[in-house]
Amino acid sequence: MAARPRPSSDEAREALRDAMARLANGDASALEEIYRATRVKLFGICLRILGDQKEAEDALQDVYVNLWQRADRYDPTRASPIAWLAAFARNRAIDRLRTGKVRGGAVPVEEAAPLADETPLADMLLVDAEQAAQIHKCLGALDARTQGHIRAAFFDGQTYAQLAEAADVPLGTMKSWIRRGLQRLRACLEASEAA
Amino acid sequence: MSGPEQTPEDDVTRDDPMIAAEWALGLLEGEELLAARGKAATDPAFAWRKEWWDDWFAPLSDGIAGAEPSDTVWDGISARIAAQQAAAAAAAVSPETPSANVVALEARVRRWQWVAGLTSAAAAVALALFMFAPGRSPTEAPPAQIAAAAPMVATVPIGETGLRLDVTYIPESEKMLVAAIGLTADGVHDHELWLVPKDDSPLQSLGVVAPGEVRSMTLPAAVTAKLGNGAGLVLTREPIGGKPEGKEAGPVVASGYFKPVATEA
Numbered sequence: 001m002a003a004r005p006r007p008s009s010d011e012a013r014e015a016l017r018d019a020m021a022r023l024a025n026g027d028a029s030a031l032e033e034i035y036r037a038t039r040v041k042l043f044g045i046c047l048r049i050l051g052d053q054k055e056a057e058d059a060l061q062d063v064y065v066n067l068w069q070r071a072d073r074y075d076p077t078r079a080s081p082i083a084w085l086a087a088f089a090r091n092r093a094i095d096r097l098r099t100g101k102v103r104g105g106a107v108p109v110e111e112a113a114p115l116a117d118e119t120p121l122a123d124m125l126l127v128d129a130e131q132a133a134q135i136h137k138c139l140g141a142l143d144a145r146t147q148g149h150i151r152a153a154f155f156d157g158q159t160y161a162q163l164a165e166a167a168d169v170p171l172g173t174m175k176s177w178i179r180r181g182l183q184r185l186r187a188c189l190e191a192s193e194a195a
Numbered sequence: 196m197s198g199p200e201q202t203p204e205d206d207v208t209r210d211d212p213m214i215a216a217e218w219a220l221g222l223l224e225g226e227e228l229l230a231a232r233g234k235a236a237t238d239p240a241f242a243w244r245k246e247w248w249d250d251w252f253a254p255l256s257d258g259i260a261g262a263e264p265s266d267t268v269w270d271g272i273s274a275r276i277a278a279q280q281a282a283a284a285a286a287a288v289s290p291e292t293p294s295a296n297v298v299a300l301e302a303r304v305r306r307w308q309w310v311a312g313l314t315s316a317a318a319a320v321a322l323a324l325f326m327f328a329p330g331r332s333p334t335e336a337p338p339a340q341i342a343a344a345a346p347m348v349a350t351v352p353i354g355e356t357g358l359r360l361d362v363t364y365i366p367e368s369e370k371m372l373v374a375a376i377g378l379t380a381d382g383v384h385d386h387e388l389w390l391v392p393k394d395d396s397p398l399q400s401l402g403v404v405a406p407g408e409v410r411s412m413t414l415p416a417a418v419t420a421k422l423g424n425g426a427g428l429v430l431t432r433e434p435i436g437g438k439p440e441g442k443e444a445g446p447v448v449a450s451g452y453f454k455p456v457a458t459e460a
Contacts, residue, residue: 028276028280031272031276032269032273035269035272038259039263039264039268039269040262040263041256041259041261042264043261043263043264043268043330044259044260044261044262045256045259047262048259049221050262056264057264057265057267057268057271060264060268061268061271061272061275062411064272065272065275065276065279068276068281069279080253083250083253083254084249084250084253086253086256087249087250087252087253087256089218090221090256091221091249093218094221095446097221098224098446099445130293131250131251132254132257134251135251135252135254135255136254136255139255140252150220151255151334153220153221153222154220154221154252154255154346155255155258155259157221159222159224161373176207177215178222179207180207182216182220183207183208183213183215185216186212186213186216189251
């Protein structure tokens with residue numbers, strides 16, 4: 001972890017980090033600042049996973065209310081507050097998907113009211129470039145089939161059973177494919193950290 | 196989720212980092228998900244590995260298009276936070292939060308504070324002894340007896356409510372005390388308590404929690420064998436009556452772990 005590349009000192013990222021720190025110190029007003037800065041990205045994630053506007057909005061509410069309660073869980077020395085928030089939001093959305101009745105992941109992205117590329121938030125929403133390059137590189141080193149399944153799990157919240165059905169293979173086969181892929185992925189990422 | 200799968204192709208070692216990866220990707224379901232959450236609450240290495248995967252996977256979310264939520268979302272967030280702040284500040288019944296997605300539990304703050312006071316070790320033990328030996332006044336319990344009992348306590352904070360479940364276990368008595376005072380039944384759900392053994396063996400149900408009550412229960416040997424320092428607890432939201440046979444457990448709404456009661460100085 002310590003070997004993780006440091007982010008470039010981006011002004012917006014620092015502002016977000018600062019707001020997160022203030023929130024952790026009990027300044028509830030910082031939450032609105034965080035919301036304004038991150039809602040588009042986090043809502044995009046919830047919508048992609050849940051595939052339903054209403055569910056995604058409920059999940060988004062949970063994300064920020066939970067954040068307010070648990071802001072102290074964020075470690076400001078970490079690479080990127082937005083990366084942490086993205087994982088936080090995705091975890092909440094997946095929880096909702098696994099425990100609720102929503103179908104999830106089935107709505108095409110086009111229906112998700114995409115924003116224009118020139119959104120002023122776009123800059124700060126980029127997570128650390130080096131880190132991003134590394135995960136893409138390590139994923140890219142996997143065979144295309146495994147890579148596709150891991151991406152489907154990440155982006156669409158698909159379960160092993162759904163992935164196996166879509167690929168028309170036994171459940172055990174799918175699990176084995178993905179686990180082998182994850183094993184290689186871990187080795188690749190750890191090698192990059194050691195470098 | 197299926198049981199332990201044994202296929203000829205399942206040749207990859209499913210160690211903790213692997214399970215953490217599956218969890219981070221969102222592949223775990225049902226009791227496996229429960230077990231992972233419980234483990235993360237008690238095993239820092241496992242929790243660290245989950246975050247490690249989360250960190251690495253996070254950049255992938257840059258590939259997801261952003262979207263603008265409707266304006267009502269922020270209104271809902273501020274309303275929920277205001278409600279919780281009010282509940283925390285007031286010594287009265289908390290307002291009906293439209294939120295309560297985590298647990299539909301009403302916060303009776305006064306009584307809750309009373310329960311909070313009980314978690315001081317001596318008080319918890321006194322109450323436990325009182326419950327287990329109703330004929331005897333707690334003040335008669337000699338300190339030596341308290342020390343010999345070496346009770347374990349677990350505090351399980353409940354989601355957004357500011358409430359918590361207090362669980363006290365006295366090894367010698369094989370009895371466990373579950374204090375759910377301040378919690379209110381919503382008429383639709385029950386909450387089921389699960390023991391997460393430290394040895395990664397399957398979760399064991401400790402039964403449905405009785406809202407608003409302090410209940411004493413005798414634990415079977417199979418459970419007490421797994422109940423020690425660091426053993427985890429998770430609380431799940433279930434249909435009335437608890438997890439239906441053959442169904443997956445409901446969402447985890449809270450977790451905690453056992454630790455020994457601090458010795459009085």
